[in-house]
Amino acid sequence: MSFIHYSLREINCKIVYYGPGLCGKTSNIRYIYNNTSPESKGKLISIAPEKEHTLFFDFLPIFLGTLNGFTLKFHLYTVPGQIFYEASRKLILKGVDGIVFVADSQVERMDANIESMDNLRRNLLEQDVDVNYTPLTIQYNKRDLPNIIPVEEIDALLNFRGVPYYEAIAIKGEGVFESLKDITMQVITRLKTAL
Ligand SMILES: Nc1nc2c(ncn2[C@@H]2O[C@H](COP(=O)(O)OP(=O)(O)OP(=O)(O)O)[C@@H](O)[C@H]2O)c(=O)[nH]1
Ligand SMILES: [Mg+2]
Numbered sequence: 368m369s370f371i372h373y374s375l376r377e378i379n380c381k382i383v384y385y386g387p388g389l390c391g392k393t394s395n396i397r398y399i400y401n402n403t404s405p406e407s408k409g410k411l412i413s414i415a416p417e418k419e420h421t422l423f424f425d426f427l428p429i430f431l432g433t434l435n436g437f438t439l440k441f442h443l444y445t446v447p448g449q450i451f452y453e454a455s456r457k458l459i460l461k462g463v464d465g466i467v468f469v470a471d472s473q474v475e476r477m478d479a480n481i482e483s484m485d486n487l488r489r490n491l492l493e494q495d496v497d498v499n500y501t502p503l504t505i506q507y508n509k510r511d512l513p514n515i516i517p518v519e520e521i522d523a524l525l526n527f528r529g530v531p532y533y534e535a536i537a538i539k540g541e542g543v544f545e546s547l548k549d550i551t552m553q554v555i556t557r558l559k560t561a562l
Contacts, residue, residue: 386469388448465502502553
């Protein structure tokens with residue numbers, strides 16, 4: 368839930384990048400960090416001391432201008448995708464305003480994508496949030512690899528709500544800002560009706 372700080376005239380929103388292990392969530396955040404001007408971002412915190420896998424989360428605050436005189440601050444988080452980090456995922460999802468679901472386009476990762484989407488739905492429900500009414504964007508990542516399934520097929524498997532989706536190559540930045548812009552616009556649209 369967005370946190371409005373009236374005395375600081377600041378609105379804080381939480382975006383969580385969700386998806387299976389090694390789908391490219393951290394790569395999204397790194398690309399955003401490396402391609403955002405210094406005055407529009409805070410410090411990137413990554414808790415990932417072991418190889419590629421995130422062990423707890425990544426965190427990056429970014430500033431996206433103003434809304435009705437309030438500074439808009441978005442807190443970007445990634446969850447650890449590996450199955451056994453369930454407790455961390457639940458914690459990180461708390462108070463989420465918008466989700467970017469990053470799917471791995473490779474054929475052999477389809478079961479993991481579907482399991483992760485189910486996992487997201489269950490974990491949101493535990494905090495009384497219905498995935499059908501939460502700002503959601505889907506990103507089909509790793510489109511540069513040879514063993515990927517056609518985007519229409521992966522979309523038919525995962526996009527149960529028919530939300531906007533983006534094809535991406537996160538390590539090159541393709542689709543990264545497009546996905547971010549989409550989710551922030553969804554969250555802002557919601558905020559406007561609440562303000
Ligand atoms: N070829 C290719 N590799 C990618 C792409 N995106 C990410 N990768 C690679 O996939 C691996 C995993 O990427 P991460 O961003 O760490 O994945 P993650 O989703 O954060 O993984 P967890 O933290 O375990 O949940 C890394 O070796 C990345 O370089 C992409 O679009 N194309
Ligand atoms: Mg990661």
